[in-house]
Structure formats: C-alpha cells, structure tokens
Amino acid sequence: YEIEAVRNKGYILKGSADVLSKEELESTIHTKWAGTQVAFFEETDSTNNEIRRLAEQGAPHGTLAVAERQLGGKGRRGRVWTSPAGVGIWMSMLLRPQIDPMAASMLTLVMALSTRRGIEKATGLKSEIKWPNDLVLNKKKICGILTEMSTEEDAIRYLVVGIGINANTTDFPEEIRATATSLALELGHPVCRAAVINGVMCAFEEYYGRYR
Numbered sequence: 001y002e003i004e005a006v007r008n009k010g011y012i013l014k015g016s017a018d019v020l021s022k023e024e025l026e027s028t029i030h031t032k033w034a035g036t037q038v039a040f041f042e043e044t045d046s047t048n049n050e051i052r053r054l055a056e057q058g059a060p061h062g063t064l065a066v067a068e069r070q071l072g073g074k075g076r077r078g079r080v081w082t083s084p085a086g087v088g089i090w091m092s093m094l095l096r097p098q099i100d101p102m103a104a105s106m107l108t109l110v111m112a113l114s115t116r117r118g119i120e121k122a123t124g125l126k127s128e129i130k131w132p133n134d135l136v137l138n139k140k141k142i143c144g145i146l147t148e149m150s151t152e153e154d155a156i157r158y159l160v161v162g163i164g165i166n167a168n169t170t171d172f173p174e175e176i177r178a179t180a181t182s183l184a185l186e187l188g189h190p191v192c193r194a195a196v197i198n199g200v201m202c203a204f205e206e207y208y209g210r211y212r
Helices: 022-028 047-056 106-123 183-189 193-211
Strands: 002-006 010-016 036-042 064-067 089-095 128-130 133-135 139-151 155-165
Touching: 010 047, 010 139, 022 036, 036 047, 047 064, 047 089, 047 139, 064 193, 089 193, 106 128, 106 133, 106 139, 106 155, 106 183, 106 193
Parallel strands: 036 064
Antiparallel strands: 002 010, 064 089, 089 155, 128 133, 133 139, 139 155
C-alpha cells in the first residue's frame, strides 16, 4: 500500500497494492453466502483439489478456495492450466445443490455468466462466453471454468467449480501466446484481483438464485 506523508498535515493512501490474502478477500467480498468462507493458499496443487478436501471435511455451501499459485492447475480433458504466482485469479467454489445430477452441467454456464458480469463490473471489459467453459476477449481466451462432481447413488454430494482468470499476466508461454490474453493486457494497466473476485461472487449469488 502506497502511503504519502506530509509534515504537519498527515498521511494519505495513494493507492492499494494488488494483494491477495484471506483478510483482503474477506473484507472485499460483499455477499450473503458466496465466498464468505475463504480458504487462501500461497501455493497449492490446485484449488479444485483443495475444495474437494474441504468438502470431505464438511465445509459449507459457498466456501471459496483461492491460491496465489497453482502447481497442478487443471483444464478440461486433463490439460494443464498454467498458474503462475502474483498475476492470476485461481479459485474454486464448493456447492452443495439439492438437484438432480443430470441438471448439474448447467452450473458451468451459471459460473460463466457470473464471471463475465463480474469482470465487466470490476473492469468495464465485456467478454464473451465460448461454449462450454471459456471466456474470450477479442477472440483470445481470458478464463477457463472446470466443474467436477462427487455423487453417491442418484444424488449429488457436492460440486466443485474452478475458475482461472488471466488477470495481470503480461507474458504467456510461447505455445499459447497467440490464443491467450489478460485483463491487464486488454486494459493497458493492472487490475485489482480482489475486486474482480468480489464481482464474480456477487454475480454468482444472483445467477445461482435464478438457476435454483
């Protein structure tokens, strides 16, 4: 946090850093239930795995796991999602919906709609949904969504919805450089990741209500 001091006048907050921490997220997320329980990790294998572990321990509906860095980020069909430290939004949400498992796939679209609106609210950027689980800006990918489900018999035990957003990335690996972009590259300046997360959580609460 940049603070300027002026003799005999006091101090002024010039600007806030792009900080991710449990305390920062809890003070930034303004929802009734979505993301109000935050588990933060400086480093983990994947936030989807963290939510699975928390779910097995009885964590409540709406629990959010956020990581500064993922060592084993997952994409669709076993692909690797590159998740470097300090630049991206790597998070997963725990859901315990009382619905038929056949209706669960729609929750990927619910999260896609929520992420699109959350990004627009926080940055002004209008992304597009690329079915079934990506968001794109100027035809380049900025977000991927991965939904996983645990069931028993004909009932859902819990769902994990993972979201990866290229927020402040400025340099991508050569193999995806032509097809990926970030919020910072599109805007020309960094974004506050906590504000984007809050936007997504607020939108998800609304869209999930409509879905229910």
